[in-house]
Amino acid sequence: MATPPSSSSSLSTLVLYLIVASLMIPSISNHLSQVCIKSKNPKFCLQVYGLNPHRRPYELTQEVINLALANVSETTKKIHTFLDQTKDNNLKVIYDLCLNYYQSANDVLRDAEEHYLKEGLYSNVNSVGNLVQEDSFYCENEFQKILGYVYVSTLTKENENLGIFGSIIVAAVGHLSNSTSVKK
Numbered sequence: 001m002a003t004p005p006s007s008s009s010s011l012s013t014l015v016l017y018l019i020v021a022s023l024m025i026p027s028i029s030n031h032l033s034q035v036c037i038k039s040k041n042p043k044f045c046l047q048v049y050g051l052n053p054h055r056r057p058y059e060l061t062q063e064v065i066n067l068a069l070a071n072v073s074e075t076t077k078k079i080h081t082f083l084d085q086t087k088d089n090n091l092k093v094i095y096d097l098c099l100n101y102y103q104s105a106n107d108v109l110r111d112a113e114e115h116y117l118k119e120g121l122y123s124n125v126n127s128v129g130n131l132v133q134e135d136s137f138y139c140e141n142e143f144q145k146i147l148g149y150v151y152v153s154t155l156t157k158e159n160e161n162l163g164i165f166g167s168i169i170v171a172a173v174g175h176l177s178n179s180t181s182v183k184k
Helices: 005-024 031-036 042-049 057-085 089-116 122-142 156-178
Strands: none
Touching: 031 042, 031 057, 031 156, 042 057, 042 156, 057 089, 057 122, 057 156, 089 122, 089 156, 122 156
């Protein structure tokens, strides 16, 4: 006998809530919940990591750096497209500045990926997370800086996501630093 659609939907929702709740209950073995709960947006954190809570702190830190790099790459492409399409000189200045911020984020994330994390320089990785958050904030603010003009940011979601990735990096490396299982 088939289950009515509303019952099936309710059951699916209940299962999803139970999974999320189990991830949010801190435990020694659930590093994912301990990282996500300390980020700016725990729901976003759980979505980007997926529902596999059995990764070690080092793997979580490495993964979020890679996810942030992918986000930076996609946003950089988008900024180039906007830059090519706009005829407004003020917007060109804004997009150029945002490209600089995103290039800075890319550079520090690469350093974190290629050097700091592998060498155990966790305070440097923490600084990278903070710098990434600042870069996203500064890009977003550029849309409001030109006197006499009000620009709606075309990069709000991307800047918000980059800021959240930065907060997840800070949370992940903080957990990694405090963890007794820093094995790679």
